[in-house]
Amino acid sequence: MNDGDALAATTSLCPECLEQVPGQYEERDGGVFLTRECADHGTASRKVWGSYDHWDWAADFGPDPEYDGGDLAVDDDHACLAVVEVTDDCNLSCSYCFASSGPGGAHRSTEEIRALLDTVEDAGGRPIQFSGGEPTVRDDLPELVERARQRDIDHVEVNTNGIRLATEEGYAQRLADAGVTAVYLQFDGLTSETYEQIREVDLVDEKYAAIDACREADLPVVLVPTVVPDVNDHEMGDIVRFALDNRDVIRSVNFQPVAHFGRYASNDGRFAIDDATRLLAEQMDDLDPRDMLPAPCCSAYCQVGTAFIPEDTDATAAAGCGADDLDGTADCGCGDSSTEAESFVPLTQYVDDQLWDMLSGMVDEGDYMELLAGTAAGEEWACKTAGCCGVDVPGGVEGLFDEVVPVSFTGFMDADAADVNRLSNCCISVPTPDGDLVPFCGYNMTTEDGEYALRNRNDWGGRNTVDGDRPVADSTAGYQGDGTATDGGCRPDDCGGE
Numbered sequence: 408m409n410d411g412d413a414l415a416a417t418t419s420l421c422p423e424c425l426e427q428v429p430g431q432y433e434e435r436d437g438g439v440f441l442t443r444e445c446a447d448h449g450t451a452s453r454k455v456w457g458s459y460d461h462w463d464w465a466a467d468f469g470p471d472p473e474y475d476g477g478d479l480a481v482d483d484d485h486a487c488l489a490v491v492e493v494t495d496d497c498n499l500s501c502s503y504c505f506a507s508s509g510p511g512g513a514h515r516s517t518e519e520i521r522a523l524l525d526t527v528e529d530a531g532g533r534p535i536q537f538s539g540g541e542p543t544v545r546d547d548l549p550e551l552v553e554r555a556r557q558r559d560i561d562h563v564e565v566n567t568n569g570i571r572l573a574t575e576e577g578y579a580q581r582l583a584d585a586g587v588t589a590v591y592l593q594f595d596g597l598t599s600e601t602y603e604q605i606r607e608v609d610l611v612d613e614k615y616a617a618i619d620a621c622r623e624a625d626l627p628v629v630l631v632p633t634v635v636p637d638v639n640d641h642e643m644g645d646i647v648r649f650a651l652d653n654r655d656v657i658r659s660v661n662f663q664p665v666a667h668f669g670r671y672a673s674n675d676g677r678f679a680i681d682d683a684t685r686l687l688a689e690q691m692d693d694l695d696p697r698d699m700l701p702a703p704c705c706s707a708y709c710q711v712g713t714a715f716i717p718e719d720t721d722a723t724a725a726a727g728c729g730a731d732d733l734d735g736t737a738d739c740g741c742g743d744s745s746t747e748a749e750s751f752v753p754l755t756q757y758v759d760d761q762l763w764d765m766l767s768g769m770v771d772e773g774d775y776m777e778l779l780a781g782t783a784a785g786e787e788w789a790c791k792t793a794g795c796c797g798v799d800v801p802g803g804v805e806g807l808f809d810e811v812v813p814v815s816f817t818g819f820m821d822a823d824a825a826d827v828n829r830l831s832n833c834c835i836s837v838p839t840p841d842g843d844l845v846p847f848c849g850y851n852m853t854t855e856d857g858e859y860a861l862r863n864r865n866d867w868g869g870r871n872t873v874d875g876d877r878p879v880a881d882s883t884a885g886y887q888g889d890g891t892a893t894d895g896g897c898r899p900d901d902c903g904g905e
């Protein structure tokens with residue numbers, strides 16, 4: 408089966424039918440390939456990691472999951488985040504869409520959403536993200552948020568393209584008042600050209616206006632760029648600097664290198680997170696690829712990240728922040744909004760690999776997304792885990808959240824990279840009406856001919872196949888470039904971004 412040096416065996420999925428088949432990781436041409444053999448469709452081999460050396464280094468971090476058979480479901484105590492899809496409707500029709508959504512899609516009924524929230528609540532009230540489609544096309548989204556918060560779900564994100572936030576005055580405040588704790592904002596770059604190529608419409612003004620609206624509503628923002636090779640991969644460093652310069656409202660950046668889901672099914676342009684990490688390091692003077700350390704949850708090959716902190720934070724400023732002061736009452740004086748983006752360095756310059764592995768092993772998965780979103784619960788976890796000022800970081804941990812900006816890469820697993828061991832340990836889940844949390848990548852995985860096979864095979868719901876004929880967006884709805892930015896909209900040239 409192999410053309411390269413064998414590295415490890417696994418259970419994989421055939422990319423044509425998504426049936427379970429034996430798989431093998433192989434070193435070839437300096438990279439790592441996943442090869443699998445299907446009795447019906449023959450041999451398939453895809454490059455899944457750009458550098459064998461980096462792949463081997465990452466293997467020392469985090470869990471080493473092993474599939475034990477049975478249904479692909481996420482353990483209740485392992486779900487970092489539950490993605491609750493409330494609609495198939497969207498005011499855009501992007502090629503890069505997990506759900507193949509677009510204008511004219513159907514809303515889920517209130518009863519269906521109630522059943523999905525029941526599933527989350529029964530799993531222990533994990534953090535949730537309302538998604539779709541575009542959830543803000545539902546006029547009752549604030550009410551759905553209120554219902555979630557009434558169920559003791561403390562962290563409620565909204566995954567959005569930001570158009571309604573940008574074009575409807577007061578909408579961000581409505582979401583904040585309803586209990587939204589963070590906006591997960593599609594943000595592919597800082598130029599019109601990027602959006603025209605990726606979203607097929609210029610949305611740059613709407614993105615800046617959406618961030619301004621969230622700032623006014625004191626609503627934290629997570630920037631979520633879909634990174635496409637030779638389109639916007641050169642903007643990653645600028646996006647990080649933009650986040651650092653606007654850290655009063657932007658709490659983190661989660662890069663998502665493009666993978667083959669939904670309408671974007673062709674095998675071109677996909678690239679591994681280690682390749683993307685190296686590109687970012689080339690654009691950031693103080694960043695090394697191995698500063699981006701594997702996250703503690705799924706496996707070492709699902710997510711990597713670091714946090715940027717001020718290089719010259721005064722360590723003596725945290726004198727009032729001792730390890731015994733875990734109630735958050737001490738003021739370390741660490742925050743200084745005047746710090747320039749160029750003065751930030753990766754946290755990993757102060758925390759070595761071994762300490763990171765130890766600390767990340769102590770994380771409760773329910774707090775991980777809250778940490779990335781910069782919420783109070785995430786800060787509390789960071790302080791307790793690190794023993795507050797016990798970790799040798801300038802200024803300590805307590806109070807540093809006024810300044811710190813986590814930056815991460817999530818490598819979603821498409822059919823090219825299908826590994827059942829990793830799927831069975833997925834911590835980003837999708838609730839189903841019958842009470843299960845299922846792996847996000849499995850839920851959205853499509854075959855090479857565009858079938859959502861795992862959804863259909865397991866009765867998970869959602870679309871049966873990719874909608875190949877993308878609907879055309881209505882030019883009157885504000886997403887064809889006629890949404891206007893607010894006065895003083897936060898653009899790179901007037902907010903300090905590059």
